Amino acid sequence: MANKHGGGAKTNANGLRFEQDTSLNTALINAGYKIQEEDVLFGNKSIGFSVPQHKLYSNFLEPNGIHYSDYNSKKWLPDECFINKEEKIAYIIEKKFQNSSGSVDEKLQGCDFKKKMYKNLFTPLGYNVVYLYVFNDWFKHPRYRDILDYIKEKGCYYFFNEIPLSFLGLS
Numbered sequence: 001m002a003n004k005h006g007g008g009a010k011t012n013a014n015g016l017r018f019e020q021d022t023s024l025n026t027a028l029i030n031a032g033y034k035i036q037e038e039d040v041l042f043g044n045k046s047i048g049f050s051v052p053q054h055k056l057y058s059n060f061l062e063p064n065g066i067h068y069s070d071y072n073s074k075k076w077l078p079d080e081c082f083i084n085k086e087e088k089i090a091y092i093i094e095k096k097f098q099n100s101s102g103s104v105d106e107k108l109q110g111c112d113f114k115k116k117m118y119k120n121l122f123t124p125l126g127y128n129v130v131y132l133y134v135f136n137d138w139f140k141h142p143r144y145r146d147i148l149d150y151i152k153e154k155g156c157y158y159f160f161n162e163i164p165l166s167f168l169g170l171s
Contacts, residue, residue: 022095022134024050024080027163031170040082047170048084053077064125071120078118083127084169090122091168092131098138108133108147112154132157132167 025035028050034041038059040048051060057068057075060083068075080093092115096108115131122129133151135158151158157167165171 022161022163024082024093024163027165028170031165033170047086048082050080050082052080056081061121066121066124068121071124072117074117076114076117080163082168087169088126089128089130089169090118092118092129093134093163094132095134096139097136099136109150111151111156115154115156130157131155132159134158134163135160137161 028035028040032042033047035050038049038051038055039046040050049060054075054077056078060081061068078092079095082091082093083089084091094111094114111131111133115129118129118131133156137160139148139158140160148158159167
């Protein structure tokens with residue numbers, strides 16, 4: 001039976017399904033981009049990289065001479081990251097799925113801290129960092145008004161149910 005409320009033993013399954021439904025690579029492919037390894041191509045031109053979690057480090061930062069322990073005490077793992085080579089912006093994408101009150105509520109306030117940690121890694125490469133959430137509809141409830149305002153106040157962003165390619169500097 002499907003867990004409609006999140007939490008408990010089905011938390012990861014619900015979250016993983018949401019993450020698959022909001023896949024950056026799927027959105028890119030559906031919009032006509034090609035992906036070879038982590039390289040995002042428009043026609044034959046490389047425009048960026050799509051790197052999730054550990055691949056951010058192994059396939060982008062480390063080959064560019066950035067070892068996380070030189071900048072941060074912990075390796076932070078984004079759900080996904082789009083690195084726009086032309087705009088020199090790293091978009092850190094965190095996905096949050098919720099169907100009842102729970103621990104995700106307490107994690108959202110960390111956006112400004114995590115943005116700072118990612119800036120530590122990307123600034124030496126000349127990249128800016130944009131931190132954004134992709135939420136499911138649960139977070140449209142009025143009880144999240146304060147935290148959504150806080151996210152904006154801290155210079156972070158959020159969207160519901162989709163990854164907006166135009167926001168990432170793509171068409």
